Amino acid sequence: MSNLVAVAGRKGRGAHEASAATIDLYAEAPLPTERGLFRAVVFRERRTGVEHVAMVMGDVAGESVAVRVHSECLTSEVLGSLKCDCRAQLDRALDLIAARGRGALLYLRQEGRGIGLGNKIRAYALQAQGHDTYEANRLLGFPDDLRRYDVAAEMLRLLGVRSVELITNNPQKLSGLAEAGVPVRGRIQLPSPANPFNVEYLRVKRERTGHLIQTDDDGTARTA
Ligand SMILES: Nc1nc2c(ncn2[C@@H]2O[C@H](COP(=O)(O)OP(=O)(O)OP(=O)(O)O)[C@@H](O)[C@H]2O)c(=O)[nH]1
Numbered sequence: 001m002s003n004l005v006a007v008a009g010r011k012g013r014g015a016h017e018a019s020a021a022t023i024d025l026y027a028e029a030p031l032p033t034e035r036g037l038f039r040a041v042v043f044r045e046r047r048t049g050v051e052h053v054a055m056v057m058g059d060v061a062g063e064s065v066a067v068r069v070h071s072e073c074l075t076s077e078v079l080g081s082l083k084c085d086c087r088a089q090l091d092r093a094l095d096l097i098a099a100r101g102r103g104a105l106l107y108l109r110q111e112g113r114g115i116g117l118g119n120k121i122r123a124y125a126l127q128a129q130g131h132d133t134y135e136a137n138r139l140l141g142f143p144d145d146l147r148r149y150d151v152a153a154e155m156l157r158l159l160g161v162r163s164v165e166l167i168t169n170n171p172q173k174l175s176g177l178a179e180a181g182v183p184v185r186g187r188i189q190l191p192s193p194a195n196p197f198n199v200e201y202l203r204v205k206r207e208r209t210g211h212l213i214q215t216d217d218d219g220t221a222r223t224a
């Protein structure tokens, strides 16, 4: 039995010891990547069958682990869309974990902040008519953000992670994860590269939801 599965066997800590499991550790394997050797660990939601994957490097069963909780964005990460900053954030987070030699990226299948791919494209259609990213969600009958962080918290517990340094600019992720029972020891800033197609999206994130995106003097997101 591998270390990870052994760790999974001792899940359940503190306030969450009694909470019923909603995901299972389904499969894991070494995954050589352009950044070095990771382990891909797949978790499956019991109720829906949705699969999430953790990309793990080094020994993460411990404290102050660099963790990225990343939401799927097919349009940016696979298709090269310039309307958001997701692929750059995914790349930079994996770079950072590889540079440290220890950490985990949780790739959560909650496309479009939880509304799904088709609805995100419907939202993009409304954005093409002049609505911002959050107005478009509301016109479709969705809240700004449908994401929950309890699955991420459960994945971290199953991996043996006891506390995290969270790689994010999103204050709601910091509080969401803490509320789900994960001790957050710190935050690691991510660059949000601006381009002509996402500059408005980045501005709205900063102003509406308080994203901690670093800006240049003229107010645009830093391209570092
Ligand atoms: N509904 C909707 N979802 C979007 C839109 N643009 C990007 N997304 C989704 O938003 C998610 C990324 O969320 P963001 O709010 O950009 O960033 P974040 O991950 O919460 O914050 P960071 O941790 O700082 O990156 C992905 O699931 C994208 O598919 C949009 O215009 N509408």
Ligand SMILES: [Zn+2]
Binding pocket: 073, 076, 083, 084, 085, 086, 087
């Ligand atoms: Zn995106």
